[in-house]
Amino acid sequence: MRIGFIGAGNMASALARGWGKPVYASDSGSGRAQQLVDELGGEALTNEQVFERADVVILAHKPYQLEAVAEGITTDKLVVSIxxxxxVAEIEAVYPRSPVIRVEPNTPTAVRRGVSVLAASDRPEAQLVKDLFERVGSVVEVPxxxxxxxxxxxxxGPAYWALFVEAYTDAAIRHGIPAAQAATLVTETMAGTAALLTQTDTLALRRGVTSPGGSTARGLAALERGGVRAALAQAMDDVVGG
Ligand SMILES: NC(=O)C1=CN([C@@H]2O[C@H](COP(=O)(O)OP(=O)(O)OC[C@H]3O[C@@H](n4cnc5c(N)ncnc54)[C@H](OP(=O)(O)O)[C@@H]3O)[C@@H](O)[C@H]2O)C=CC1
Ligand SMILES: O=C(O)[C@@H]1CCC=N1
Structure with a gap:
């Protein structure tokens, strides 16, 4: 199955690297489509050519470009919108004869550890799309x-965790740990904690680390004083409300 991307930016590149197969790709003139096919094989094409030649077309341009991109397309194809x-209704309105499936992937798909959220769909093509994204991580279906x-x-989320890693790495550097070593300590702690959380819940994990009157309790109290919960709640409100 040949995948085509309309847009060859950050998210298209992450998915394509995760799938690791030749692709068809387009861009709006930057040359990123050519760079992607130089890396993975395939061909840099126009949008219409991508629609003609791919088996599934992934819309990977910016949301506001939806109408402008669709205007030039006359071929019907399975459309996956990221x-x-x-x-889905807005995308179907501009691709009226194409089946449309909506997915929100994330950039860790590049290393096959992504999470892709699939909008539940009655279309028969949904299973094929689910299988495709499961090749680059897990898929969670929601209404x-x-x-x-x-x-x-x-x-x-990946940007939030990156910010957290950066800030805590800087804190360790400030106390004398060399930068590369500090980054390894923080990143590996994050990865190990994520793995552990597949087997236990957050409270049990925290209780297991937090000795009464000990150093973890002092650190957690500092994070609470710093408003970490409120900041995350506000981040959710601002993203969803934006
Ligand atoms: N980045 C992320 O982590 C995630 C992104 N998304 C979604 O993915 C989409 C792409 O985001 P992202 O990759 O970050 O954005 P980028 O800006 O990195 O990439 C956008 C791509 O679209 C191309 N493009 C713009 N106009 C056209 C056009 N008319 N025809 C063909 N290609 C065009 C751009 O071309 P050029 O290279 O020439 O500028 C570029 O290659 C967005 O809709 C975003 O909401 C979803 C989940 C996560
Ligand atoms: O920041 C953005 O708008 C895109 C959508 C999700 C991740 N990046």
């Missing part, structure tokens, strides 16, 4: 009305 916030909230966890 456009943040554009609803479309919850896709934006789920995407506010998964799609934007």
């Amino acid at each position: 456009l943040g916030r554009a609803t 479309e009305r919850l896709l934006d909230v789920a995407g506010a966890v998964t799609g934007v």
